[in-house]
Amino acid sequence: MAETKVNFSDKLDEMERIKAHSDYLRGSIVQGLADRVTGAIAEEDTKLLKFHGSYMQDDRDIRDERRKQKLEPAYSFMIRVRAPGGASTAEQWIAMDDIANTYANGTIKLTTRQAFQFHGVLKHNLKQTMKDINQSLLDTLAACGDVNRNVMCNPNPYQSDVHSEINEIASDISRHLSPKTQAYHEIWLDGEKVLDTSDEEPEPIYGKTYLPRKFKIGIAVPPSNDIDVYSQDIGLIAILENDKLVGFNITVGGGMGMKHGNTATYPQVGRLIGYFPKEEVVDVCEKILTVQRDYGNREERTNARFKYTVDRLGVDWIRNEINNRLGWELEAKRPYHFEHNGDRYGWTEGSGQWHYTLFVQNGRVKDTEDYKLKTALRTIAEIHTGDFRLSPNQNLVIANVSADKKPEIEKIIADYGITDGEHYTGLRRNSMACVAFPTCGLAMAESERYLPSLITKIEDLLDEAGLNEEEITIRMTGCPNGCARPALAEIAFIGKGPGKYNMYLGGGFIGDRLNKIYKENIGEAEILESLKPILIQYAKERDEGEHFGDFVVRAGIVEEVRDGQTFHS
Numbered sequence: 001m002a003e004t005k006v007n008f009s010d011k012l013d014e015m016e017r018i019k020a021h022s023d024y025l026r027g028s029i030v031q032g033l034a035d036r037v038t039g040a041i042a043e044e045d046t047k048l049l050k051f052h053g054s055y056m057q058d059d060r061d062i063r064d065e066r067r068k069q070k071l072e073p074a075y076s077f078m079i080r081v082r083a084p085g086g087a088s089t090a091e092q093w094i095a096m097d098d099i100a101n102t103y104a105n106g107t108i109k110l111t112t113r114q115a116f117q118f119h120g121v122l123k124h125n126l127k128q129t130m131k132d133i134n135q136s137l138l139d140t141l142a143a144c145g146d147v148n149r150n151v152m153c154n155p156n157p158y159q160s161d162v163h164s165e166i167n168e169i170a171s172d173i174s175r176h177l178s179p180k181t182q183a184y185h186e187i188w189l190d191g192e193k194v195l196d197t198s199d200e201e202p203e204p205i206y207g208k209t210y211l212p213r214k215f216k217i218g219i220a221v222p223p224s225n226d227i228d229v230y231s232q233d234i235g236l237i238a239i240l241e242n243d244k245l246v247g248f249n250i251t252v253g254g255g256m257g258m259k260h261g262n263t264a265t266y267p268q269v270g271r272l273i274g275y276f277p278k279e280e281v282v283d284v285c286e287k288i289l290t291v292q293r294d295y296g297n298r299e300e301r302t303n304a305r306f307k308y309t310v311d312r313l314g315v316d317w318i319r320n321e322i323n324n325r326l327g328w329e330l331e332a333k334r335p336y337h338f339e340h341n342g343d344r345y346g347w348t349e350g351s352g353q354w355h356y357t358l359f360v361q362n363g364r365v366k367d368t369e370d371y372k373l374k375t376a377l378r379t380i381a382e383i384h385t386g387d388f389r390l391s392p393n394q395n396l397v398i399a400n401v402s403a404d405k406k407p408e409i410e411k412i413i414a415d416y417g418i419t420d421g422e423h424y425t426g427l428r429r430n431s432m433a434c435v436a437f438p439t440c441g442l443a444m445a446e447s448e449r450y451l452p453s454l455i456t457k458i459e460d461l462l463d464e465a466g467l468n469e470e471e472i473t474i475r476m477t478g479c480p481n482g483c484a485r486p487a488l489a490e491i492a493f494i495g496k497g498p499g500k501y502n503m504y505l506g507g508g509f510i511g512d513r514l515n516k517i518y519k520e521n522i523g524e525a526e527i528l529e530s531l532k533p534i535l536i537q538y539a540k541e542r543d544e545g546e547h548f549g550d551f552v553v554r555a556g557i558v559e560e561v562r563d564g565q566t567f568h569s
Contacts, residue, residue, distance in 0.1 A: 011299045018044050019146070019209045024181035024202045025051045039075035039123050051147060052184055053140025054079045054126065057119070061438040077121045078439060080143035081133055084174040085167045086114030086155045086390030088138065093381040093388045095136035097374070103129045107374070110363035112432060112484055113150045113216070114390040115143055119439050130188040141184045146211040148177040148289060152218035152227040155389035155397050158351040162245045166219050166238060169281055173217060176282050177289060179206060205286060212296035212304035215289060223339040227392045228511045230254050230269040231485050233306040234288055239275065239334045247277040249333050252288060252318060253310030256482025259302055260496065267487035267514055268307040268564030273319045274330030287325040291318065311565060341511035342430050342471070343393050345420035353386065354401040356409070359421030362433040362448045363394030376416035380409055394432055425462060426471040428455050432485070436478025436495065443478030445495025451476040454524065461532050465539040472548045473509060487514050490549035496521045503527060506558040509547035514567055516558035
């Protein structure tokens with residue numbers, strides 16, 4: 001059995017006790033689902049439910065009204081569907097659309113980790129929803145929880161043979177690091193077992209207490225850093241020779257979350273520790289994960305992510321420990337170059353097929369009165385013989401379109417007016433937002449529902465400065481947990497309270513540098529008032545080809561931040 005080596009036994013966080021006594025993630029979830037008296041499940045089970053890919057939430061828009069009526073909160077469940085590399089077939093897209101209509105709130109959320117997400121699933125529908133997801137040959141296991149999450153990579157495997165190989169590697173890593181407990185199949189699939197594991201260790205990699213916190217892995221193929229490789233616990237940077245994948249540079253200890261007012265918490269960029277040949281990729285990822293399993297902080301969850309383990313023990317110590325576990329040494333890093341961390345929209349051709357990258361604002365697939373995005377995608381899925389690929393920037397690739405199907409799909413795109421983002425500003429095309437209100441229990445301010453209107457007002461400033469076509473990354477989250485990776489954006493807003501945000505400037509356009517707080521706890525009027533002179537100054541004084549984040553650092557508007565340990569200083 002996998003055992004932790006960290007000596008925090010007298011002061012373990014309560015979540016460690018819950019995991020240890022959960023019988024490998026079973027808890028009393030089955031009993032809670034059967035209780036029809038309440039729309040909720042027990043608090044300890046809500047923590048275990050995350051490992052199964054679901055969070056219990058309530059509608060915060062009506063929370064006060066329900067309290068006045070002496071009713072329990074309007075509980076429902078978020079379900080996250082794991083899809084390594086964001087891959088799904090047309091048939092799976094139709095299945096996700098059916099689930100959204102039948103059990104959820106009628107919309108599909110494309111997440112920043114290339115997963116599907118549903119909101120508003122009621123408890124009595126939770127098991128059937130899980131069954132339907134698995135029936136489509138997708139699943140939710142390890143989409144959340146203290147385990148390795150969805151493995152990210154470029155969403156289009158048809159760009160080249162290398163991209164295809166990378167997609168396969170992402171799936172291999174995901175499969176190898178998935179929890180092996182049979183609890184998921186017993187609870188959601190009526191005890192159907194894929195494999196008899198009675199004579200095997202239930203969790204040969206994780207042990208019964210799993211990891212101290214969530215763990216994230218992503219693979220980038222230069223010159224695109226679309227998966228924000230420096231934000232990952234393990235970042236893999238593909239190294240090519242003669243257009244062939246030979247191995248990976250590896251970064252460790254990236255992560256975006258922090259807590260307001262707690263300077264012991266901070267976002268961090270991954271540190272580059274070396275190179276290894278591609279044949280070792282699964283083993284390398286496992287060995288690094290076990291370092292975090294054994295040495296991560298199990299006393300204090302706010303300091304339990306791998307980034308804090310790396311900073312506490314030191315990069316050299318981490319590298320040596322990884323080498324010891326591998327039985328061989330990582331090589332010196334190899335040269336690479338990134339140019340951007342966004343998506344490339346519209347039609348592209350690769351491997352004899354066509355691929356259309358569609359702009360999906362904040363990843364929300366829904367129909368409105370004047371924009372029938374969800375219906376359009378369903379119509380495409382019904383005739384599409386290729387794939388749908390979820391991008392790391394909440395967009396969608398209609399991939400692997402054959403030449404004979406392309407005119408038919410082009411007509412649907414034109415008939416419904418769905419867009420690749422060509423008519424949007426560079427700011428909007430490079431925007432991301434988390435869900436926040438009304439469903440996220442951690443949200444302090446609006447995000448997904450507010451960012452589009454704020455961008456509209458910032459666009460007026462860009463127009464005045466002559467910058468409407470300038471590519472600028474902008475991200476917003478309703479709390480400091482960092483789900484939209486705001487700390488890497490050139491302009492970022494992190495919710496502080498209703499209508500109030502901390503504003504950050506100066507992240508790197510290629511996602512390699514953290515931003516810095518510029519103003520704290522401000523509302524829309526002050527946001528616009530603050531940005532206007534900076535944008536005008538940028539338009540007048542920038543060097544040729546200089547990105548906004550680089551300019552505000554060079555101009556001394558904010559300090560450069562290359563290490564999260566100086567983020568608050």
